[in-house]
Amino acid sequence: MKPATPSQFQQALALIRATQDHARQIRVLESLIQAQTSLINARRRQQLSEINFCDNPDRLAHLIARIRHADPSFLGIAESSYHHLLLEMRERFDAGKPLRVDFHTLHPDARPYLLAPFLDLVIGGRFPRLCLTTSDPDRGRLSYIAAHGALDRNHLHQRLPDINAWLGGSWRIASTDATSFVLERMKPLPATLHFDPAWLRKGALLLGINTETREPAFQPFDHMTHLLIAGTPGMGKSSFLHLLMHSCLNSAEQFDRIIAVCGQGIAFESYRGLHPKLHIASEPEEL
Incomplete structure (x- = not known):
């Protein structure tokens, strides 16, 4: 070598x-x-x-916001844990008693996720779940998936007072279909609504403000044969009579004559002389 x-x-x-x-x-x-x-x-x-929601349901608070700032795999893990919680609250896999949650102490931001268990709203044996991809709690939009049976919209509408009390604020059923329903938070109405002449519409009685759409509600005069305003003191009969007067004067061309009988508690004198068709009667002989 x-x-x-x-x-x-x-x-x-x-x-x-x-x-x-x-x-x-x-x-x-x-x-x-x-x-x-x-x-x-x-x-x-x-x-x-x-996301161990079974041990601490309060961890559901702000879950959707956390998902948006986490890696993509976190969504699947969070969904799985959330679905598992709903199943455990309905029927335990170990044949034990369903998981109980103290709804009254639950974090407010966790409540949308457990709306169905709180209402005991069961569809097809399962609790509808909040969709973690299409819901936006911060903007007041909650989309629920109910894929195991038919949704009873009337029953859901009847539970709106409970939904409002549970979630806080005022909510409406924005849409429903065979497998889902969407709730939207409405802007709060002020304690006092000041009359706006722009609300009036020709040929229609202004009924007030629709609490769901926040838009004026009307009843065409052509669809009316009579109108009864009943109720106990303090329910707003006088206010509604003023709406009636404004609506009639706004559509005076539709009437041959408008006769307002001034009774106890109703001050129609302020309308006197506003229109030639309007006659204010305050004494029996005037009728």
Whole structure:
């Protein structure tokens, strides 16, 4: 065997050094991978702790907002944990009693997620669940999925007072179909509504403000044969009579004559002289 030449020796030395460098790089990469894996595992454990809803339903609060700022895999994990909670509240997998939640102490921002259990709204043996991808609680839109049976819209509408009390504010049923329903939060009405002449419409009686649409509500005069305003004191009969007067005067061309009988508590005198067709009767002989 011939001895290595200086050139071959240098090549071998360079190869050894390169191999050692590669080995060091591999060890560094392995260390980085291990650190990253540990970090990912720690984050995953933290995520799993945050979405252990069965142990702490309050963790549902702001769940949708947290999903938007988390990695995509978090959505699937959160959905699975949320669905598991609803199932446990309906029927335990271990044949034990259903999981009980103290609804009265539940965090307000967690309440939309457990609306169906609170109402005991069961469709097809399951609680409808809040859709985590189409709902936007911060903007007052809650979309519920009820894929296991037919939804009774009338029953849901009857529960609106309970829904308002549970979620806070005023809500309406924006839409329903075979497998879902959507709730929308309405802007609060002021304690006092000041009359706006722009609300009047030709040929129609202004009934007031629709609490669902926040728009004026009307009844065409052509569809009316008579009108009875009944109720106990303090229910707003006088206010409605003033709406009637404004509506009639706004559509005076539709009437041959408008006769207002001024009774106890009703001050029709302020309307006297506003229109030639209007006659204010305050004494029996005037009738």
